[in-house]
Amino acid sequence: MGQNTTSSVDKPTSETSSRCLIECVTGAHNFEVTRFSLLQGMGAGKFVSSSTFSVSGYDWNIRVYPDGLKEDNPVYMSAFLRLCSGTTDVNVKCTFSLLEKDGRATNLESLTHTFQAVGGSWGWSKFIEKSKLQELLDRNDDRVTIRCVLTVIKEPRTEDVSMILVPVPQSDLHTHFANMLKDGEGVDVTFSVADQLFSAHRYVLAARSPVFKAELFGEMKETTIKCIKIDDMEPAIFEALLNFIYTDSLPSNFDVDKNVALQHLLVAADRYGLDRLKAICKG
Template structure:
């Protein structure tokens, strides 16, 4: 009988088995670069740029540079947009896309590291609204680390990501175990006293302290829209904002949510709203946003509003808005700060 080379091992012999796998990881993130008043930076000159803030993806720092008059002379008449690697570990592969958005509508997309001729300025001017020539450059960046071999025998336990926020969100949505109900407008919101008290000192005092309600199981909330209170509850349970919190693209919802956060002592939520409002300042709403910042002691938001108003040729536009009339009536002392800021900007 012929010998078989794949026959079983002889008596006394043992087979050993090892397993390894190739692991290729990646990290993806999105950064929005909001450009306000493009007409004020147009004409800077070829090679001149404005830069986004530095953002970190995959342990590496990046930023986006917009060249309003093109990066080189041959690109005159076009705006250039490019991604720049600043610092961090080398050797990573990058997938990258840029997207120019006007009123939440994509009008131009670039791949690679950006485009020297991202968009013609004549086309951009036609697309921009006449009263607010602002737009957003969306950067979607994926950083892929070099693949490496991993010995499976030394790493066999894969720990899943925490689902705590999902579980708490489900508990809020179903109302299971709720021991208090809030009446806001025409809507009812069941909730859990212990959860609210753990997250807010105001709720804690209301339920368990000197401000404790009698034994009411239903508490009426005045002067607040149901959608705003719903977003506030969602933050209390999850630490984040619902996806549709600012679906209309305006900053009105963020303004109301900031007021609600301040009312219930939710400092992180208040700062999240403040950061969002800093990114969405425009000529039509900057005055009302400044009033809000002054009344709720939002220092960074106030500085951002003053800086926007003091920028070139902006004060006259803002003064024509209804919000500016409200500003003069509500916070007359802020006018002194505006004038000082405008004077300081003019002397630079």
């Protein structure tokens, strides 16, 4: 006998999102040593230090060892970064370079390290050979400038993307259109209502009213007339009609409690095919 099977209905997949954010702060410090050749011969393990500089709330300085950090590397100059103050276990990315007289950087060295204790140092015991260093001193008037670019990497944090609410300002499109009508900039058609003139923009009227679209861009004579006469309508009603076309609302000074005014506006809304305005007047 055959076995009846029930086909499963695909259900929408539930989906959530999260994001891991890694923030960092970068700073730079230039440490210049003049008459550097006078320091050579001071002995391994002897150093000169830069002033203290701060990056992301941590204090640092640069230590330069002209004769190397240890006696087993006497032909190298050593350079180290030292954590002077701040919390422990700070993760950094550090780049040391030597600056030429014209500001060009040479001898770039980079590292990433976690300083676990204040007073800890990390760097290069063989930063540059003394023979190459001497060539640099000859070019730079016996000066050495070490540039340190230091990036402190903060602890990663994860956030739920779906919970991030970005405040969105309320729409102000109606305000811009109201100002455009009020200022009269770019108007290209004028209406005469009981000898009172109203200026407007053809494309705005056509976009909002099918009747205006036919009058202004169809085969009717109004397409070539710049001043169109409106009969059987009061200026206040036409002004309210224009305000609605531009802002999708009645003017603030329009008295909705006056049934006569609403009846006239209802007739105008029907005349120009403004269904939303008709519903407002009926309500």
